[in-house]
Amino acid sequence: MLSERQMMILRAVVRDFTNTGVPVGSKALAKQLPIHVSSATIRNEMAALEDQGLIKKTHSSSGRIPSVEGYRYYVDNLVKPDPLRPNDMDVIQSSLGGDFHKIDEIISQSATILSNLTSYTAFTLKPELKDSRxxxxxxxxxxxxxxxxxxxxxxxxxxxxxxxxxxxxxxxxxxxxxxxxxxxxxxxxxxxxxxxxxxxxxxxxxxxxxxxxxxxxxxxxxxxxxxKEQFYVGGRLNLLNFSEDSDVDSLKSLYSLIDKTDDIANVLGQPSDKISVQIGNEMTNDALRNFSLITATYDVNQHGKGMIAILGPTRMPYSRMLGIVGAFREELAKKLLDYYRFYDE
Amino acid sequence: MLSERQMMILRAVVRDFTNTGVPVGSKALAKQLPIHVSSATIRNEMAALEDQGLIKKTHSSSGRIPSVEGYRYYVDNLVKPDPLRPNDMDVIQSSLGGDFHKIDEIISQSATILSNLTSYTAFTLKPELKDSRxxxxxxxxxxxxxxxxxxxxxxxxxxxxxxxxxxxxxxxxxxxxxxxxxxxxxxxxxxxxxxxxxxxxxxxxxxxxxxxxxxxxxxxxxxxxxxKEQFYVGGRLNLLNFSEDSDVDSLKSLYSLIDKTDDIANVLGQPSDKISVQIGNEMTNDALRNFSLITATYDVNQHGKGMIAILGPTRMPYSRMLGIVGAFREELAKKLLDYYRFYDE
DNA sequence: TCTTAGCACTTGTATCGTTTGAGTGCTAAA
DNA sequence: TTTAGCACTCAAACGATACAAGTGCTAAGA
The missing domain is CATH 3.30.390.60 (Heat-inducible transcription repressor hrca homolog; domain 3)
Known part of the structure; x- marks a missing residue:
């Protein structure tokens, strides 16, 4: 169990670290938090959080970074999706606004939009009736x-x-x-x-x-x-931005992974109505150790459900990403309903 | 004009550097060359070669590396294509040996084979009648x-x-x-x-x-x-091996380049019956500064001519690559003639 | 005239001790 | 329970030094 104050601190650690990429120390937190306590107090709380495995140090005298479990707790309990920036909504609506003659064009375009909005790599699957004949x-x-x-x-x-x-x-x-x-x-x-x-x-x-x-x-x-489930990928090249120490081998296996239909289907996992977040080594695949995957379904009524996903570094601004994915799934569902309505009747 | 000995030295510099990647010095050359001269003599010759712009130093007291002009001279006058390794010929023949039902499968397969043989990136274009109707x-x-x-x-x-x-x-x-x-x-x-x-x-x-x-x-x-001229790419990921200082930006522009049909057609240039080598900044495109491109046509008689190409680092073993490209263009032409013969009559 | 031994000089790389600064844990007092 | 204070740790930056590889130049020999 975490106290209110511990939650506040964990949230701040995740926020700070995802923004800056630098381990965050007690002093910085003391200055930043809404409550007024000394850095020593923060240190005590941080030690408690570390005991619970939610944050960790990069070396014995460094600031803290979230552990996978810390991200998990944050995503499950602390994060609130950011509202979409007004500009982002414009981008979505104008990119989806055109006239399409194929479902696939809409879905492929969606992958591009998502990757542009997030500057990560995006995947989209078209709505699928299971057991199509x-x-x-x-x-x-x-x-x-x-x-x-x-x-x-x-x-x-x-x-x-x-x-x-x-x-x-x-x-x-x-x-x-x-x-x-x-x-x-x-x-x-x-x-x-x-x-x-x-x-x-x-x-x-x-x-x-x-x-x-x-x-x-x-x-x-x-x-x-x-x-085979066909999927589209947008922003492939964005993976290059997060190659850390430019480990060519892991990049290669990452790319081989996202180009193999079967593998990626496994990674994306089963559809669920909630937006799901998989963090780092929660995914079995080793190439994804430093990445997180946000997946969401979208629902087109009798035409089945589809899926969208974004893949970015574990250290990503989850609140913003959740906001984008949440808004996009709805816009896409709307667009597809319109599309089907036009061609169905 | 180069003396025999200068040519010998230039050839050795290119060979050595493409093999090891390390600037080559006078002492190493003296030991290695078939003629028996002292390192001081080599130094004098190297100074002469440098005056002609064929080799250069990386810093004032380093060994020499070939300049673009040096590579050019080497490719135009000194190199002799290596005969194919027996194993390589086996690979080609077994990979092209299968039963195909589409030209495109053969051409796309060819890109894969070429990239495997060279461990660089390969391009293939199918035979094209100009002015198809x-x-x-x-x-x-x-x-x-x-x-x-x-x-x-x-x-x-x-x-x-x-x-x-x-x-x-x-x-x-x-x-x-x-x-x-x-x-x-x-x-x-x-x-x-x-x-x-x-x-x-x-x-x-x-x-x-x-x-x-x-x-x-x-x-x-x-x-x-x-x-649009359709082309196939094999071994995309091999570009990652030559990112030198892992310059993400130049990698990105490189990948954007090879994914754009129009651009790559420009880069490949006009077909010519000879195997052509373009070195580093001889290509106008800036993203290719550290790369070389070997292109060759293959001839399928009345069915037109196609093109194959490999893209690798400027420092590539040209003799081996020229051997591979030369042999492959012929095998491919043979295969396609067989293919057309079967479906034509 | 060409070749070569010798030598002073340049430069990148590696190693090592030092300093600095951010951050921690712990103790003891408020 | 909170906080000030302090000793301690470690990564990163820095400077000095040594080393190795290689160069250009000079002067002597063939």
Whole structure:
């Protein structure tokens, strides 16, 4: 249990340190705090906070910095999201104000906006209906030897790919493949489709084509791309600002991490309605030791929920960031509802 | 004019420095050179080379490093491409050996291979017929409210984009737009199309649709994407290895540079049949001051010419790099000829 | 005329003791 | 419980010194 005064001190330590990056000492705090006590008193309280593992020293006679547990306590109990700066709201509204013809444009644009507002790295995922289903597959011949495969899901995702075909493939054969896939697979969820694709489909298709592997590969390719959660990243380069001792190796693993869909999905974790903050080594991934991740969902009613996130140094101004993320999720939800309303009815 | 001995010394200075990164002194050279002269003699020769601006000191009593002019002389007159290491050839052939269904896969894979072989950053452009022409445009309705726009050029490039449409648009209208574009624009080069698009097309289309802007925007979008030279990058992260004093700002501008299609096209420059080397500030772009760029074309006969390039620190082992680039351009050309042969006839 | 030994000189790097200043913990008095 | 005072710790900055690598120049030898 912390006393009121201890909370006040912890809050001040976090604030100061996130602003300046310098360990904060008792004297500075005494001057700054609203209550009037001597630095010696502060020292006693700080010793108590240190005993509880909330703050720590960088060396035996230094000022204190928050420990991971200290940040955690601060985020859970002490912080209050800053109201958005008026200018920030303008930025959001004008950047989202344009006319969009694709959900993906809005989502990708959002990543950029978020990274600009925060000067950190931002991630956005589009609203996702879990269990989206295959609603159609086509092979469209283009010119002489090219075919485009197009896969559509019932949630409106479109995935496509162009590939070259040998002349010996006829239009009839393409038709047959398409019909087979549509007859057998439409309406199933994507994982179900993937599973069937490995089980009974190859046998059936053998009736239509002598060498079907090519087509099944293509279809499988497009399918796995569609099943993967697509996300957008904004402000990649901002990570360079926080490389501390410019540790090239850890930077590299960080970048490899954020470019791998699967990994980042793990890191972001399960959606929750509250804004969630993960601090430093609370995340299992070692490359993120000195970073914090703020994630939030946004809700587009029957169109599902999406996610936004920002990744910055553990020492980030949490109150401001929470304010930005909180406001942005709402603006984005509004924008998307508008968008769907326009195209839905 | 350089004497034989001076050339020998310059070559040794470049070799040594690119290998070790340490300025090279007269004593080390005396020990290493095939001829038997004292360090004092070497010093005299080095003074001469310095007078000609080919080498320079980092401070008044240091060993010498090559100047940009020195590298240039070395590359133009002294270097001989290393033969490929046997292992490297294996890597190339097995990485290019697989079965591909798209040119782009081969080209993108090539960027990865090149960056792996060199541990620098690699660029690849696919073979390009200059003046490729619009050969078709389609609008394919997908599900309820989505349409995919597909543009095909006579060189086989396909560019596409999905977008949402309001329900009030009818299939007939789509048909009309497509017919208009195909009637009026097919057969023209892409720049011509772009130009017409701004001139007389909007007026004509107004006869078919009340609010045509949306469609023209989409078409324009896809068109500009198709007109842009697409390139692939491999080993982006390798740039981090050469950040010297970890100058974050210059790293950032470097990355912005290689992500901008237009800029990088400028940097790569005009294709030439010889392998070309650009050294440090020979490139106008300031972010590249400490880098060198090796570019080479590859020739796929009637399918045009493409380009490969690697970007690494000015202090790179040129002989090895020239060997790799030289060998790779040929392997790639071979692979592509095979590929076209299979799909062409 | 070219080469070389020798030497004085320059400079970056490393090492080491010193000082300074910010900050701590502890004690004892208010 | 608070606070003044004091001894103590440690990082950072600083200066002196030594060292090593390398240079240019001079003068003698081939």
């Amino acid at each position: 295959l609603s159609g597959f086509r092979l469209v011949p283009l010119g002489k030897r090219q075919v485009m495969a197009i896969l559509v899901t019932d949630s409106g995702d479109v995935e496509n790919q162009t590939f070259d075909v040998n002349e010996t493939v006829t239009g009839d054969q393409l038709e047959a493949v398409v019909r087979l896939i549509n007859d057998q697979l439409v309406g199933l969820t994507l994982p179900e489709v993937l599973q069937k694709l490995q089980a009974d489909i190859p046998m059936k298709i053998a009736n239509y084509l002598q060498s079907p592997e090519g087509f099944l590969d293509i279809f499988g390719d497009v399918l796995t791309r569609a099943a | 619009l050969s078709g445009f389609r609008l394919v309705p997908l599900g309820k409210r989505q349409v995919m726009a597909i543009l095909v050029t006579d060189s086989g490039d396909v560019e596409n984009q999905t977008f949402d449409v309001n329900e009030t648009v009818t299939g007939d209208q789509l048909e009309a737009v497509v017919r208009l574009i195909n009637d009026q624009l097919v057969g023209l080069t892409l720049p011509e199309v772009l130009q017409k698009l701004q001139a007389d097309i909007p007026m004509k289309i107004a006869n078919y649709l009340q609010s045509p802007e949306g469609f023209l925007d989409i078409f324009g979008d896809v068109l500009t994407r198709a007109a």
